[in-house]
Amino acid sequence: MATTLKDVAREAGVAVNTASKVLRGDPHPMVSIKTRERIMEAARRLRYRHNLHARQLRTGRSEVVGILAGALREGVNLARFQAVEHAIRARGCRTLLGHAAGEPELQLQFAKDFASNMAEGVVVLSTLLGYRYSLELLNEWRIPIVSLEPLDGVKADVVTVDRREGARLATRHLLELGHRRIAMLHGGMKTPTMAERHQGFREALTGHGCPLEEAPLIQMDPTTSGGVCARGEATAWRLLALRPLPTAVLCSNDEVAIGVMKTLAEAGVRVPEEMAVVGFDDIYIAAHLPVPLTTIAQPVEEQAARAVALLFERIEDPDLERPPQVIRLAPRLVVRASCGASSAGEERRAAD
Amino acid sequence: MATTLKDVAREAGVAVNTASKVLRGDPHPMVSIKTRERIMEAARRLRYRHNLHARQLRTGRSEVVGILAGALREGVNLARFQAVEHAIRARGCRTLLGHAAGEPELQLQFAKDFASNMAEGVVVLSTLLGYRYSLELLNEWRIPIVSLEPLDGVKADVVTVDRREGARLATRHLLELGHRRIAMLHGGMKTPTMAERHQGFREALTGHGCPLEEAPLIQMDPTTSGGVCARGEATAWRLLALRPLPTAVLCSNDEVAIGVMKTLAEAGVRVPEEMAVVGFDDIYIAAHLPVPLTTIAQPVEEQAARAVALLFERIEDPDLERPPQVIRLAPRLVVRASCGASSAGEERRAAD
DNA sequence: CTAGAATAGGTTAACGATAATCCATGAACG
DNA sequence: CGTTCATGGATTATCGTTAACCTATTCTAG
Numbered sequence: 001m002a003t004t005l006k007d008v009a010r011e012a013g014v015a016v017n018t019a020s021k022v023l024r025g026d027p028h029p030m031v032s033i034k035t036r037e038r039i040m041e042a043a044r045r046l047r048y049r050h051n052l053h054a055r056q057l058r059t060g061r062s063e064v065v066g067i068l069a070g071a072l073r074e075g076v077n078l079a080r081f082q083a084v085e086h087a088i089r090a091r092g093c094r095t096l097l098g099h100a101a102g103e104p105e106l107q108l109q110f111a112k113d114f115a116s117n118m119a120e121g122v123v124v125l126s127t128l129l130g131y132r133y134s135l136e137l138l139n140e141w142r143i144p145i146v147s148l149e150p151l152d153g154v155k156a157d158v159v160t161v162d163r164r165e166g167a168r169l170a171t172r173h174l175l176e177l178g179h180r181r182i183a184m185l186h187g188g189m190k191t192p193t194m195a196e197r198h199q200g201f202r203e204a205l206t207g208h209g210c211p212l213e214e215a216p217l218i219q220m221d222p223t224t225s226g227g228v229c230a231r232g233e234a235t236a237w238r239l240l241a242l243r244p245l246p247t248a249v250l251c252s253n254d255e256v257a258i259g260v261m262k263t264l265a266e267a268g269v270r271v272p273e274e275m276a277v278v279g280f281d282d283i284y285i286a287a288h289l290p291v292p293l294t295t296i297a298q299p300v301e302e303q304a305a306r307a308v309a310l311l312f313e314r315i316e317d318p319d320l321e322r323p324p325q326v327i328r329l330a331p332r333l334v335v336r337a338s339c340g341a342s343s344a345g346e347e348r349r350a351a352d
Numbered sequence: 353m354a355t356t357l358k359d360v361a362r363e364a365g366v367a368v369n370t371a372s373k374v375l376r377g378d379p380h381p382m383v384s385i386k387t388r389e390r391i392m393e394a395a396r397r398l399r400y401r402h403n404l405h406a407r408q409l410r411t412g413r414s415e416v417v418g419i420l421a422g423a424l425r426e427g428v429n430l431a432r433f434q435a436v437e438h439a440i441r442a443r444g445c446r447t448l449l450g451h452a453a454g455e456p457e458l459q460l461q462f463a464k465d466f467a468s469n470m471a472e473g474v475v476v477l478s479t480l481l482g483y484r485y486s487l488e489l490l491n492e493w494r495i496p497i498v499s500l501e502p503l504d505g506v507k508a509d510v511v512t513v514d515r516r517e518g519a520r521l522a523t524r525h526l527l528e529l530g531h532r533r534i535a536m537l538h539g540g541m542k543t544p545t546m547a548e549r550h551q552g553f554r555e556a557l558t559g560h561g562c563p564l565e566e567a568p569l570i571q572m573d574p575t576t577s578g579g580v581c582a583r584g585e586a587t588a589w590r591l592l593a594l595r596p597l598p599t600a601v602l603c604s605n606d607e608v609a610i611g612v613m614k615t616l617a618e619a620g621v622r623v624p625e626e627m628a629v630v631g632f633d634d635i636y637i638a639a640h641l642p643v644p645l646t647t648i649a650q651p652v653e654e655q656a657a658r659a660v661a662l663l664f665e666r667i668e669d670p671d672l673e674r675p676p677q678v679i680r681l682a683p684r685l686v687v688r689a690s691c692g693a694s695s696a697g698e699e700r701r702a703a704d
Numbered sequence: 705c706t707a708g709a710a711t712a713g714g715t716t717a718a719c720g721a722t723a724a725t726c727c728a729t730g731a732a733c734g
Numbered sequence: 735c736g737t738t739c740a741t742g743g744a745t746t747a748t749c750g751t752t753a754a755c756c757t758a759t760t761c762t763a764g
Contacts, residue, residue, distance in 0.1 A: 002470075002493070004719095004720055004721085005720065005721060005722095006720080006721095014743075014744090015743065015744045015745080016720090016721080016722090016744090017721090017722070017723075017743085017744075017745085017746095018742085018743055018744080020721060020722060020723090021722090021723095021743095024721090024722085030740095030741065030742055030743075031741095031742065031743075032741085032742065032743095035742080035743085047492055047493065049464065049467045049468050049493065050468055050720085050721075051409070051468070051470065051719090051720055051721070052405075052468045052469055052470075053404075053405040053406075053408040053409045053414070053469075053470065053719090053720080053721095054405075054409050054719070054720035054721045054722090054749090055720080055721055055722075056405040056721095056749090057403070057405045057406050057409055057719090057720080057721080057722095057748095057749050057750065057751090058720080058721050058722045058723085058748075058749050059721085059722065059723095059749085060749070062405070072424075072430060072433075072434075073430055073431075073434075073636065078424060078425055078430065079425075081424075081451075082424075082425075082451070082453050085451065085453075086453075094465060095449075096448070097447075097449045099433075099434070099437065101434050101437075101438075112401065113446060115401045116401050116402055116403065116404045117404055117405075118354075118403065118404075118405065140399055141354070141399065141401065227636060229636070229637065229639075229640035230640070232640075233640070255640075258637065258640055258641075259640055261642055262640055262641065262642050262644070264642075265642035265643070284425065284579060284581070285581065285610065285637055287581075288581035288582070288584075288585070288607075288610055288611055288614055289610075289614065289641070289642070290613055290614050290616075290617035290641070290642055290643070291617070291642070292614070356749095356750055356751085357750065357751065357752095358750075358751095366713075366714090367713065367714050367715080368714095368750090368751080368752095369713085369714075369715085369716095369751090369752070369753080370712085370713060370714075372750095372751065372752060372753090373713095373752090376751090376752085382710090382711060382712055382713075383711095383712070383713075384711085384712065384713095387712080387713085402750085402751075403749090403750050403751070405749090405750080405751095406719090406749070406750035406751045406752090407750080407751055407752075408719090408751095409719050409720065409721090409749090409750080409751075409752095410718080410719050410750080410751045410752045410753085411719085411751080411752065411753095412719075
């Protein structure tokens with residue numbers, strides 16, 4: 001069928017292993033320049049491509065790293081994917097994407113696929129319900145894991161963003177702009193992520209001498225169809241029902257914030273004049289909305305680089321004793337129009 | 353290292369090939385229930401995973417299809433990826449994503465990777481400059497290709513969306529709402545895609561008895577940094593410079609439309625009252641903007657399904673004689689607020 | 705009671721690439 | 735002149751799985 005090493009060797013009039021040495025770039029080829037060139041020429045003529053499966057079987061090294069994503073279209077997952085892939089390729093490995101696309105069973109399927117492909121490590125971009133079982137399987141197969149989101153009950157390094165600091169930054173910014181009645185949306189207190197955010201929120205408020213009673217927590221609407229934006233839209237009506245009406249709202253992420261802004265527009269509530277909105281993640285579109293969104297940016301590149309570095313430590317030394325690490329990177333406040341920080345100020349900065 | 357079939361066989365007290373038959377689900381196992389269960393139990397106990405590389409080497413079938421994407425974050429590419437992957441998995445194959453992320457050299461790299469992985473076919477979601485050489489390589493390796501975008505100089509089936517019909521639908525809709533001075537943005541007439549759109553635009557106008565002089569074509573701003581939205585933002589200023597000011601604008605795609613709407617907001621031009629905006633693609637966010645975007649939706653699911661069906665015809669019969677097909681699917685107009693269909697339309701017609 | 709299925713399972717030779725080992729040839733050296 | 739070594743290249747075992755081909759036992763029909 002396809003040309004093999006044997007074909008190339010025959011064409012060049014040498015033995016297979018000589019061809020092998022040359023074509024894979026052996027550092028000590030012990031092959032004369034002439035022979036080398038004859039082999040390269042033959043390979044080119046026959047359009048030879050090495051069979052990775054055969055190589056992997058023989059060498060036992062797959063040079064493949066799995067990337068597991070719960071839902072690429074949400075938040076910064078796609079940006080993470082890009083950054084992680086780039087970092088992995090920089091180390092000479094290929095990448096296998098397992099995109100569960102919101103279906104928890106697929107998560108398990110991909111964990112098994114990674115194992116069957118002899119992946120040397122796995123990067124978790126985001127998870128879905130039931131991730132624990134899938135990742136425990138990887139643990140059992142001794143495949144090192146690094147995650148960009150907090151993980152529970154799984155042996156893995158974690159490189160995540162400090163959500164508490166993020167919430168603190170956002171809240172403090174609103175307080176400094178004079179807001180006192182700030183609402184925070186949340187999707188359920190049970191997740192550690194959410195608890196962290198809430199803690200940062202409270203710390204900023206009390207640090208500013210603000211009573212927590214004026215800072216209502218709004219439970220996200222449980223609607224699931226229509227995606228994350230739709231949840232934001234539905235939840236915004238709860239926000240609008242509050243009396244007295246808050247003057248600012250901290251959203252769980254940018255997509256929710258976009259949904260909220262849509263409902264506010266529908267209700268005739270102007271952003272930022274009547275309601276300041278802050279998001280989380282700094283997704284691409286956030287900067288390009290009619291009212292650009294103030295948000296907390298995640299240091300995606302750095303996160304990816306550090307995560308991949310940790311993973312390769314374990315890949316290169318499978319017996320590494322280092323206990324699982326948890327690294328929290330600092331997020332960054334990105335001020336745009338949606339919180340009402342003076343537009344003159346923004347222009348001033350842009351001019352600099 | 354990892355447990356192999358031999359380990360399982362030894363544990364169960366049978367020969368390797370008996371274990372192989374059972375574990376891969378041979379339709380004619382000729383293995384007693386008792387033995388079968390002993391093998392399954394042993395596999396479970398030893399956490400056996402088959403080695404796909406060994407299997408592929410032996411069977412010569414990789415059951416892998418490559419997916420090549422120029423830039424996942426743009427337009428409907430991510431949705432396409434999801435739909436295509438789903439369709440491929442439904443046929444029992446795995447997927448290999450080659451995400452060039454805007455870098456043309458990576459496109460070539462991934463084409464080679466697909467070949468080295470013995471991919472049985474390739475689905476092209478979108479392309480970048482220089483795709484031709486990469487795909488010709490796949491042609492030479494006799495790997496069948498199906499593309500979701502028009503391709504030039506490459507042997508491949510194509511399942512695309514009828515852009516002419518899309519432009520016609522959008523333009524006609526605006527005309528019916530009473531618009532007469534409609535601008536169209538374009539990124540250069542050289543691409544067949546763009547030429548098609550322009551043709552549909554003109555057909556709709558002349559079909560309505562509109563002089564083409566009142567329908568200006570605006571060349572997209574060549575800015576490249578900041579992504580597609582930023583280009584829309586920059587281009588919108590050109591639109592605003594026109595006299596008389598058009599009352600509607602047809603954008604190349606939704607991201608451009610989003611950028612345009614941002615600039616219009618900045619300039620104090622209300623959408624849709626003073627300017628109707630229509631996009632193309634119907635990306636997720638389009639429905640969730642403060643002023644939801646009227647747009648032309650691509651039939652992504654159907655496109656993916658038909659493309660994958662064509663591809664598998666060729667995979668299953670490598671000697672299939674059928675010449676490359678080009679299928680054009682009909683897009684669909686999605687009316688939302690940005691064109692003012694419900695309210696402003698009647699007023700404008702009355703005023704004209 | 706025996707030929708011939710049918711059943712249950714074992715043996716072994718690949719698949720393509722790699723790497724350890726082995727075999728020539730020629731040069732350098734005492 | 736024989737030994738050592740460096741160079742250039744060939745032989746061959748092996749990775750884990752599969753599939754074609756055996757062997758041995760049981761069952762059934764005539």
